[in-house]
Amino acid sequence: MPYEAVIGLEVHVQVKTRSKMFTRVAAGYGESPNTLTDPVVLALPGALPVMNKTALDRIVKVGLMLGCEIAPVCKWDRKNYFYPDSPKNYQISQYDQPICQGGTVEIELPGPSRNIMGEHLRIPLTRIHLEEDVGKLNHAGRESLIDFNRAGTPLMEIVSEAALRSAEEAFAYLTALRTVMVYGGISDCDMEKGQLRCDANVSIRPAGATELGTKVELKNLNSISFVRDGIAHEIKRQIAVVESGGTIVQETRDYDGQTGTSQSLRSKEMAHDYRYFPDPDLMPVKVDEEWKARIRAGCPELPFDKQRRFFAEYQLPYTITAVLTPDRDLCDYFEEAAKSSGQPQAAGNWIANDLLRELAAGKVALADCKMRPAHIAGLVRLVEAGVISNNIAKEVFVELFQTGEMPEAMVGRKGLKQSTDVGELDQWCGAAIAANPKSVTDFKAGKENAINAMKGFVMKQSKGKANPRLVDEILRAKLRAPSAGRMQ
Helix, strand or coil: CCEEEEEEEEEEEECCCCECCCCCCECCCCCCCCCCCCCCCCCCCCCCCCCCHHHHHHHHHHHHHCCCEECCEECCEEEECCCCCCCCCEEEECCCCCCEECCEEEEECCCCCCCCCCCEEEEEEEEEEEEECCCEEEEECCEEEEECCCCCCEEEEEEECCCECCHHHHHHHHHHHHHHHHHCCCCCCCHHHCCEEEEEEEEEEECCCCCCCCCEEEEEECCHHHHHHHHHHHHHHHHHHHHCCCCCCCEEEEEECCCCEEEEEEECCCHHHHCCEECCCCCCEECCHHHHHHHHCCCCCCHHHHHHHHHHHHCCCHHHHHHHCCCHHHHHHHHHHHHHHCCHHHHHHHHHHHHHHHHHHHCCCHHHCCCCHHHHHHHHHHHHCCCCCHHHHHHHHHHHHHHCCCHHHHHHHHCCCCECCHHHHHHHHHHHHHHCHHHHHHHHCCCHHHHHHHHHHHHHHCCCCECHHHHHHHHHHHHHCCCCCCCC
């Protein structure tokens, strides 16, 4: 019997702020254990929380970018549970009045090849709410140590509808969501630092059925690839259990991305197990139209909207837009180079291929790169004007990247300008014809590609400085002449 998977994701995103959610103590990563704490973080008697306005601005921004309904009033709740990483024995969160409801995340599924755009879907969201993060347990042998540096960091929980149907859709969803968060300056979403974490709820049902099956929650998915692999593993596991006559139980499972296996952790809690009630120390938050308008003015163009504009405005192929649009800074870099050069497709090719190759090889961040958009634009103009050949441009690119010298200055200093001296080119072309009699015969017999051997001879003789367009014209004129191919 064929089965259908039903998947919903709960994604936790640490909000990028200078201080924590309910106190002024610094938020950060990599500091000595238990140094980013204060009486509020440690829940000492008499310590009271105060809301972080920047965190509230950021979640409103996310809601606007994803098309959510922003609640006019939202409140804070206490989620009660005992665990060593929570010093208060409760978490300040939002339960029945979250700040964002609804909305969608646009995703792209893999196309039939890397060069072809895949299908786009919109995955509906249930809610987005704000809460505080917990501390981190570090296990060593039979001992566990607690670091409260992470505790109290603003944390956004984004809950999707159970609308995903495959591990690949979940992978595309997380990839798209991460890109939106980085675009909006909401979070760096570094999963190694715990800034993006995901739990997956997975169930199966007979294909065509409408009733939901028993869901299983997957925990400890610490990379987007592990989310995809963990979901694929869980779907196979549940199908095997059902087909062997077993029953799926509602539980939380730990997926090990290194071994590709999972194990049961505990039975899954229900909402009533947390005994939610309104936090008596925090007032509700009212989000008025003026607040939303101010935040909306700072919302960026979303990645797929930018990609569609690049198609229409610059006629860029999918292969280039797919490389550019996931990186907002790279898109800005491209647009500056495109407008300065007047040749967006050429600028896009240099950036997507040569620039990214050198950045990766040198492990250099775009912000630290000596080659700026003006360098790309200058190189494009030199090639388009026929001052240098594309081959010469590729040869000097690496040196330009390393030194930051402007292309015009380097070409002049090294004497790399293409030769457009017709007399000089005529001599080289005559020598090429004399040195390649078989290519001459083949060309006259209708084999157009045979001219390439003669072009290559000219470029070698000129050390790459011969103008390819003029070389082609002179060679063709000579080859059409009655004496072409005979010794002079």
